[in-house]
Amino acid sequence: MKIIETIHDMKLFIEQAKRQGLRIGLVPTMGSLHEGHLTLMRQAKKSCDVVVVSIFVNPTQFGPNEDYAKYPRDLTGDSAQAGKAGVEVIFHPQAQEMYPNGYNSFIEIGGITQKLCGLSRPGHFRGVATVVAKLFNIIQPDKAFFGQKDAQQVLVLGRMVADLNMNVELEIVPIVRESDGLAMSSRNAFLSVEERNAALILSRSLQLAQQLVTHGEFNVEKLKQQVIAVIQAEKLAKIDYVEIYSYPLLENIEVITSKALLALAVRIGNTRLIDNIILEG
């Protein structure tokens, strides 16, 4: 497995792979790889000849008071795991390589970014869209793989690819969970034992909502109130948002009649976690 650190070398590698007619898959990550990422890589191996994993903690998607500096970084461990998953290349640029002095171009997606994480993290999706567009131009993947855990990110990137006519197919992979239900996340590493236990409230509240829907409760406000009540009963949890929107348009709804996204962001101690489920009316 190769580790490539410059855009120039990455483009050169891709140019050679394309000349050989190889199909390129990209798994964009911020590193600190876990089973969720590895699932994306294995999925990529199925349909692509060359799988590139980018490992880049992207400064432009973090707000000034967020966890950019302390976000977990472990290139050695990541390389070992990616290698075992059959990845051909890790693209691991420095921030200065991606955003040199004078850098001044950003991609703004309107509409669906004005809610959920877009409200609590202003500028987040601008940073995500921009870095993903850059990665798409550098690596020119036939397919790129993203996890459904970042449900809104997936919709934002789908919007970007469609609107800007990008030549890449997005494949969205279901959320990977620990055996007790906790959604895999690099930020889980921040949790103390006590917090790790409290964090189960996210997936449990989603499961509760799913059961309520299965039993005929389609009223959005009532569902939200039940989810909120369950989370509030956990004393280490502090709700950032609990929302239900139509899916995939993320429009306001009062009753679930077809697909709806129940998405939540909750702080457990100092760690902000997100999770979601698609409910069907």
Next chain:
Amino acid sequence: MKIIETIHDMKLFIEQAKRQGLRIGLVPTMGSLHEGHLTLMRQAKKSCDVVVVSIFVNPTQFGPNEDYAKYPRDLTGDSAQAGKAGVEVIFHPQAQEMYPNGYNSFIEIGGITQKLCGLSRPGHFRGVATVVAKLFNIIQPDKAFFGQKDAQQVLVLGRMVADLNMNVELEIVPIVRESDGLAMSSRNAFLSVEERNAALILSRSLQLAQQLVTHGEFNVEKLKQQVIAVIQAEKLAKIDYVEIYSYPLLENIEVITSKALLALAVRIGNTRLIDNIILEG
């Protein structure tokens, strides 16, 4: 020569051309082709196997009170001229094809867009950058050709291509002028005979500045005042801006020590014209 109207068909054509190893050149235009555009096409023929000319009056780069509706359109005349210049394909989408319902993605370039035409036409460069990025993704050119007449546009697009790591080379072609010095522009068609004559004040004032520099005047304020005075003496002319900035960074300067851009926008009657020259200190 083919005229292609949908993104799907255009991508299909490009895919086939790429499979044959052909080198693709793009000349993005808003149509109403003149000798300036034809020069770009002839330049493109020199280094590319297939030349695509896009003809699209891009609504997102016009402000609400600008001349989008009345911008000259002449596909029949344009096709004849492009055919004679050896162009293989005209890409001529409708606005709805490029910006379907729900469209919500834009590229914002900061810094150099906050002056000159970026001040008098808010949102203009956002629309330009966005449509050009779309055209680059649709047509995937090896090279794209732009005229130096739109000096700031050229710098904005250069910034975008570099920042977003786009896989295209920009070739910038010098301003093409009428024999009396008027810079070629589709908007010249709006001018009455009297206005056409008055419009010569743009290129004449640039020539005056060039002469002053040649004779040792490097003071930016003095040069600007002389240019302004000459234009103000023309009673049909109304200055939008006359500015001198360092080139290519467009930074404020007091004295010309190396390359500098003298750029101006002037209304002649209801028609806003631009012109520019690179001065060397």
